Amino acid sequence: MSDRVPDPVPVGRFLAEEIEAHGWTQAEFAAVLGRPVQFVSEIVNGKKEVTRESAAQIGAALGQTPEFWLSFQDEYLLSEQAKSTRTQQELSEVRRRARLNRLVPVATLRKRGVLVGKDLDELEEEVAELLELDSIDDDPAFHIAARRSNHDEPVSSVQVAWVACVRRAARKRTGVKPFSKSKLERLAAQLPTLLSSPAGFRGLPESFADAGLVLVYVEALPGAKIDGCAFMLGKTPTIALSGRGKRLDKVLWTLLHEVAHVILGHVSSDVLVETLDDQDETDDTENEADRRAGAWLLPRPLPTPPARIGAGWVETVASERRLAPIVIVGQLQQSQVLDWRTTLARNAPTVTGVLETW
Template structure:
């Protein structure tokens, strides 16, 4: 048969009718050839019935064409017709936008955390792009990364990007004095002693603000695999904590690790973020930060470790070191003197209830 013209403009039934006319066949003739009722052919020609794989095969056999020809003609027309439907195109544009948003950020989670405040898609788009410092989806990320992560061989995930973006957004809303490295170092050396009263953790945000450092708590994103981060925002060092690990000594060590990055001069005021997963094992700057954090946590050398450790010895040594017992337990676990499953950590204090006291002003959404 001749190739039909402008398939996108004409229903496949009209093209089939032209082919029957060219052959001099009536609808009844064609129905008889197909072994189908005349009504079947009539409904195909009028567009009331779609051509199926089976009927396309029969039409192809009758007219000496491929099955695919009639299915393709039908699909081409339907797609063209769909392209002329403005409401449908608006729906498809919305689907594309939702997909772009989901690639960039966990939309439902950001809404739950208050960083997205609207259900209107265009408003959500503006809010998410603003959070990432973008004007369009094609813009490069305004946040760079240097991190220690358990998935360090993989690209940074949308969850990790989003968590850091939330930390940065909240930090912009916080006030702090001019930064002083010396005052930060002096403050950091007192943290373990302050932890003898776990509730002191709630005061850390305001204490750090007096030395020019902004502390931000953004609850860990499920699957985010991050403990903390450090970055420069508007000339101020910023430390973000996720609370992952929950136990007071673990969160404190994360805080001190990020403090160490600042004291060691690892931060650059160029938009780069140091993301840390303290379960990962890396050398270089991370090992250097670990060593300083350990020294800040327990400045004195550990006492001689007895063959059998018990709570009485832990309490006694913690008192002599003037630190919270859980901090000593954490060090002993890290250095292999205590099992990670030791019963000595039963009912250990957690940091989350105190982190939740920190101010977390949300950015003003566009």
Template sequence: MNAALAEVFPAGEFLAEELEARGWTQAEFAAILDRPAQFVSEIISGKKEITRESAAQIGAALETSAEMWLSLQDQYLLWLQKQDSKSQSDLDDVRRRARLNAKGPIPLLKKAGVLTGKSLDELEDEVVRFFELESLDHEPRLAAAAKRSNHGEALSSLQTSWLYMVRHASRQKAVTDKYSRKALVAAGAALPRILKSPADFAGLPEMLGGVGVRLVYVPALPGAKIDGCAMIVDQTRVIGLSGRGKRLDKVLFALVHEIAHLTHGHVKDDAPIVETIDVDDDPDDHSDEAAQEREANETAARWVLPNGLSPLPDRLSGPWVTQAAADADLAPITLVGHLQHLRKLDWRTTLAKGAPNVDHVLAAWD
């Protein structure tokens, strides 16, 4: 038996040849299988496909393997599919969709309204524009250039897509005033004492725009695990916030952390810094990225508590937090969050119960 002929002939024809070689009629073979004669006839004529069960029976009767008969059938069906122009067109579309999804999470980007194309041609054009590619043969540039707070890990396609969403959103913002590092340092130092309630976040884009920084809010894509970023877009400094965690203190710390990166000159053209704030610092990591993260963390912590942390009582209570926060001119949740970040308070502490969320205010930014 020449299996190569399976590229042209169905498995039923091979079965007919086997029966002829043995001098068996279809009725005799059906009796051997304990099947109706019609069963064998339909397999030979190609009207019925060979199943796992029937392949095992045929193999047992002809002293061959069941796998051989299933393989003969599958090879023939695949060969038929290759001759079908519609099937090949459908498969080409599958390949194109897979290629697009390798660039980014297409369904999520469509749900977020970033991509609106109905046809594959339209989607391909949109993906090229969104990721600023020369063609689909290229990869998003920011994915390779970005520096991460958890140094050594590559950006996921979700995180890369979010970066480009921030990049495009920043271009829709009003032109900022000339950048002033001195004014940005002053803003970073003042914000922990300004942002005490969700309503205080409303004017942040205008405030930072006045010192030459565009501030944008782009909700994190599900599973992206990203808090914020700092980048330079068209020669303008940009901070992006995802609002992950929603809590006032978490968003505040992400913001002042990104401001610290900008004031220290860590952000270079086409090399954004991407933050996951709750990643633990590795003391054995002596890379430039790790050193910059520590510097930004120290600066942000100093802005939150310029006089340092007061001696802590043996038991941290609500009244103590309220008084200590008032003494430091901070929102109580900001002090709680800072203590959690320093591992002085458990992340599940009841002192964080009822913490104010600010995502609804960020969403109202123009």
């Protein structure tokens, strides 16, 4: 017998026709299978589904493959499912939820309080607003350029969500003066000494607003791997910090690096997101920003350290330059003079608490 694919009908009805075509009663067919008559009766009457085991037995008895009977049953069940308004509504909601989760990490944003919608319609409206979409089926209106060593790695939905939160926070900022490159350069040169303690970060948004920039903090989202970003929001240069790394020197370096991008004219409407510990060393733009940031941080090179670097030497050098001691430690770690596990970095000051007040 051929394994033809019939129009979708209940598998039990087709089985009854096949049994009759062989001239058997249900009892005789049950005996062929070595099964109780009730087993055959329940399949014929649609009370029991065909399993892998029973499909193999029925196929062996009637000259077909197990796959034929399983696919026959699935085709019928799927056709019935397609007729169910309730099922199709549920599947539509699954597709909508999947679309939302492809766009942004919904669970994470709910936990952060960014998304608070109680139903799917409200969530779609919130995500569309966050991503600046006319329709939830559109792609984000803004473009993200990632600076990192792996150029082929796509921008993730977590990174898109972080940037969207940054853009929304930046749009809320008021009192920003027209951009002044000279003011920003003066401020940048002062930042290393102004930020010699976590308290120095407290008034930074106002200082940047006076120079014509928006400065915001949006806590890093898990898995985003973003230290900061710089972009043009309309005609206003905007810098965002994620606080990733938490240490004063790490956040300071990120800030200086992003300021350098603005000063050097590297920013555009594309959001330039960066993972500063995973950069492409051949990227001239990044190297240029690093050199400018380094010149602000250390206008003159550090003195040659002693063979055994102690806290006293670090504090003396930091005091002479009016820098936080952890900045000196961080620079020595970066240049591999100090191990990343050095005890000199123990109890390093963090700035997360201050950034959260912005």
